[in-house]
Amino acid sequence: MRQSPLFSGIIYIFLGTLFTFFAIQNINEDGGWGFFTILLIILATFDFGSGIRMILFHFQLKRQQTKK
Structure with missing residues (x-):
């Protein structure tokens, strides 16, 4: 079963956060970059x-699917 791009996008946004x-x-712990x-x-x-x-x-x- 394939994942939808929406689900994958939400996972990527969550990981970025x-x-x-x-x-x-x-x-905050080290005090520097x-x-x-x-x-x-x-x-x-x-x-x-991503x-x-x-x-x-x-x-x-x-x-595109709704235009067909």
Whole structure:
């Protein structure tokens, strides 16, 4: 069974939020921007971008299916 792009997009947005939360916690504990914090922010950025792209793709597919 395949997952819909909407579900995958929501999972990606959730992961991006989780990575952002961990990055903020890491900054508060260590008091600065280290390698791990920057890595978490990069992962969150990719996840947010992928999530938005998947959600937009879902709505594009739905629009094409209703035109047929």
